[in-house]
Amino acid sequence: MTEQPMKDEETQLAALYGDLAAVDLHPLWTITRDLLPPAPRPRSVPWLWSSEVLTELAERALRLVPVERGGERRVLSLGNPGLGGLPYAAGTLWGAIQCLGPGETAPAHRHTPGAIRFILSGDGVATTVDGDVCDMHPGDLILTPSWNWHDHSSASDGPMLWFDGLDLPMIEALDAVFFEPYPDVRQPDSDPHNRSEREAGPGPRFVSGAVRDVLTTEHSPLLVYRWQDTDRELSRLAAESGEPLVSIEFVSPETGASVLPTMNCAMHRLVPGARTLPVRRTGNGVFVVHRGSGSSVIEGQRFDWSAGDMFVVPSWAAAEHASEEGADLFSIGDSPVLRALGIHRELALDAHQQVTGVFTPAALRPKDSVGV
Secondary structure, three states: OOHHHHHHHHHHHHHHHHHHHHOOOOOHHHOHHHHOOOOOOOOOOOEEEOHHHHHHHHHHHHHHOOOOOOOOOOEEEOOOHHHOOOOOOOOOOEEEEEEEOOOOEEEEEEEOOOEEEEEEEOOOEEEEEOOEEEEEOOOOEEEEOOOOOEEEEEOOOOOEEEEEEEOHHHHHHOOOOOEEEOOOOOOOOOOOOOHHHHHOOOOOOEEOOOOOOOOOOOOOOOOEEOHHHHHHHHHHHHHHHOOOEEEEEEEOOOOOOEOOOOOEEEEEEEOOOEEOOOEEEOOOEEEEEEEEEEEEEEOOEEEEEEOOOEEEEOOOOOEEEEEOOOEEEEEEEOHHHHHHHOOOOEEEOOHHHOOOOOOOHHHHOOOOOOOO
C-alpha cells in the first residue's frame, strides 16, 4: 500500500471516530480491555481510618454541630481516596462514625438504602425501628432495613459513638434512592422495648462457613444482635476449631439468609498468636476493630490496627490478618448480592503469594488548621 492511500485511510478512520463521538457512540474494539479486565479492578483502594483521629473529630463535631432537621444526622463518612472525593468507603458500601450527644434525638426518617449500626462506645441510647425501640450497647448490631422508619434518641448523660454501614452506593448505582422524613421528630415510644428479640423465633442467629443461598427480599425479623450472644458463639467456635481465625455471619433466624438482602454482617475472632493465609474474594468489605490489636496485609500493604480503627478490603484484594494478643473484628460486605447473581468467587493463596508493605496511620492525622 502506498503512502497516500494509508494517509487517506487514517483520515477516514479519524473521521469515523469523530462522527461516533458526536452521536454518543463508542467503538467496543478500543475499550474492551477497560470493560472486561481479566480480574476485578475496583476503584477503591485498601485504606485505614484511625480511631484516634475519628474519635477526636467526632468529639469536636459534638461540640460544634447540632442535630436538627435539615442535617438529620451527625455523621463522619469514610471517603476512600480511590473514589475521587465520593463519601464512600468502597464502591458499593458506605461506612461512617455517627455520634449522639446527651439527651439528643436524631430525627426519624426512612430511605431505600438499608443500614446497620455497630455500637462502639457509650450507653443509654435507643434506635426506634418501625415502632420497636431497640436499646443499644457496645458490641451490639442494630438493623435499620430498607424503608423502615428509624430515629435515634439518647436518655444518657454522655455521648454514644457507633459505626454506620449502608448499601447506599449500590442503591445509588441502581438509580433507586428514595428518602422520606417522618411527620414528627420521633416515633412514639413503645413499651416494652426490644420487641423483635421476643418475637423473632428460636432459629439460629449465626452461621459459621457458607450462608444458605436464599433468594429473598426480606430482612431479618430480629433487629438486635447482642454482643454477649456473639461473644459466646465466637468463644465456642474458637475452642472447638483450633484455627487462627473463626468467623460467624449474622443471619435471619427465620430463613438462615443474610440479615439484609443487600448486605452481610459478620464477626471475626483472631486468637492470640494468629496469622491467616491470604484470601481473595469478590465483593467489598469494611472492617471495624471491636477489641484487641493486630495487622492486616491487603494487596501487599500492611495496616497496623487497634480497637476502634476502621479499614476497607476492596473486591478481589488479597487480605491476610494477624494478632499477637487476639482481636475481634466486625465487618460488612456486599456478598448477598454477589451470591444472588452467581458471581461470588473466593481464592485462597499460599504464604508466598503476598508481598508486604507498610501503611502509616499518622499520615491521616489532621493538621491543626483542619476544621469541622
